[in-house]
Amino acid sequence: PCELFAARSRSHKIPARGQKDFYPDDSEEQRQRLQQSLDEHWNLIAEERVERLGNLVKATWVPSDQIVELQTPAGKFWQTMGFSAEGKQYLLPEEALYLMECGNLLVFHQDLPLSIQDGYEMFLSSDAVSLQQYQVFGHLKRLGYVVHRFDPSSEPSSYVRQLNLPQSRERGGRQLKRKRSPSPTPTCSHTKTPGESLAEKMEDDDKLPESDLMTSAEPPEPQTASPHSAAKGQARTWWMMDAPELEADKRSSPGSPSGRLRWNFSTIPFPDLGSTSRPRCMVPVDPSLLPRDVTVGVCDLDSWMRKINLRKVKMSVKEQQREKRRRRWDVNKDREVQRCRNWAEYHELLARRQAKRQGRPAHLWNREVKPLHDPTQPISTAELLEKISVVKSTNLLEGASRLKCSEEWRICFNVYQPDSVADFKKSNPGKPYSRMCVCSFDGPVPDLRVIKQLAFQSGDVPIVYAVVDYGDISFYTFKDFQLPRDVYA
């Protein structure tokens, strides 16, 4: 106890590490420096965390829910960690363990305080948060980042964000509801898969989700499970999430966060018309997806296909000016054209002009195998390259929507930047800075399939692969890159 008391006035600085030597000679000087470094090292390692009881937040470990329940009010960390449910404050096990290591939290189990070792052994396991994942979590938190668990189902897609819909996050509510499922780990497997493939006309694509999202985005009443959304969706329920849980939850936990119906787009297959391998035909729409009294005919794909996958051509200044002039050019202003009195004369004028230009050599153009491009026709470099290319370039997300989720690889965390902490809101954290996928050098390297699938799942947030090598963590990221195809004059 006197040592504990004396610990109040301990220094909070760590000694700097000196320069390292290259080769051990048997010099006394080296031995002394090594001993000094070692002594410093042992002093730091042996020190224990000592805190005033009043400064510590107290909590209890609830093994059945794999959650830590706060007994005294949370401190400053509450701004970025933890969640509320049923009027109580909770922390996720990795957050609690991190706070224990920082010396801010004292967790009890069966009325006895847990040591850090107890925390590691009880909170970390391969089915909840693994040791490697906690290493990455701790590393990022110590640097100041805000790190949350990733839940693919509650992430608003970039489309939803574009529509600027109000979103509410039920961070912890999900965890508590899962009394039946093994862990908060989100799984990709669909609860029910549609029998036949569905296709929708593009206009319906835009309209339907929008209208339904509007109804489900109504501000949910906090303590009462709203039955009206369940009633509305009677005709269409199998592809919506939370609907079966809603019924069960109404009975089991009356105070749980409201059931908010959301479309689970991962169970509704939308045909990927943007990919280069086009679907052969479009199956007519399932009438249960349409509003009443609306029938839809067969969709003509071709006109639409011509309008998508267009890339804006970057033009040089000269080309831009040329384009401007071309648009402004009115054929009627041409004096020679004005002198033509009828169509025949106009055609002669055109033929004359054509002849003036360097003609195409007839012997090349009269055969079966023709030149790929007529040099008299204007064409941009990009288009020309496209014509002569044998291998088509692609982008990372091509075909990604069709990939099924892998068992081994999943995104673990959302990471938000440290400087956003001041105005960080747990209920609406916004778009993360990046998402983490934890792996190790012992395991397999992520192949293209995994990279595509995870990138698709992440939307427009870049994915960082955190590779854990015992005590060391290296971060890698894969960036999509397009070879430049336009040449500027």
Next chain:
Amino acid sequence: MEAPPCSQVEELQPEQEHGSSLVVGLRLCDSAPLLWRFQDLKTVRSNSLVGALLGSLPRTPRQNIRLGRPLLLMPEEERVLREHHGAAALSARNQDAAGAAELRQRYEEEQQRSLEEQSILALEDRKSALLRAMTSSSGSESGAGSDEALQCRLLALEQNFSFPRSALAVQLSTARAGLSHCQEARAFLEADWPIREQDSPRRDARYQVFRDLWGRGFFLTSAGKFGGDFLVYPGDPLRFHAHFIAVCLTLDESICMLDVLSVARLGSNVKKTVLLCSPALDGSVHYTSLQWSGMM
């Protein structure tokens, strides 16, 4: 509270090449072997096994440059310890109700005792602070007058002093206390550490190389970042730079030329020599070093 000198649980004949071989207590966390007790970390280091620290450093938890306990062992380090009978399993946390009740009572008593002692210390502290303040301020004055005033002040302090429970300094232990409740001293070591590794030629090759280099007195750590298996240090990593990047291959394994090139390039960039290591059938290990030299 610093750990009292750890009493040795078992002592075996000291090894020829290394320091005394005491038994260290290991615990598995998510199938990774961790060392928690300060004395165990010291023992393991004195046997030139480095390991990797994973936890926050108690003094400055919000940085990643220096980390604290627990210490994670590489599979090769774990195996070396086990084969030299230096590793044993620590017991799990006592979860049964009967033991828990007793522990709870002991915990309460200890807290109370600590509170009383700290209260006394705090009072003493304040008294001496008061004394210093009084004597320094009334340095030039003398006489019974100031003495009396001092006595009055001290008495008042003692009467009005209170040490609230919230001011109690408590320790958040890193390692779990053993049954004896002496913070880090005796902990029940249950059994010899079991064999855990899966057999694969790759793992075996790594282990043979590790054991050979370790036996020669080198310190080895993991080298995933450097594209190799181990980083080889001539002395303690705290004071020396690594000399080699060891890449372990079985004798009959073929290696693609591009891999040789990439690892050689990497080695020259970080100023370390690349060692291709292959264990032979007779137990020795063949080493080939790569040096990048240009054609003139």
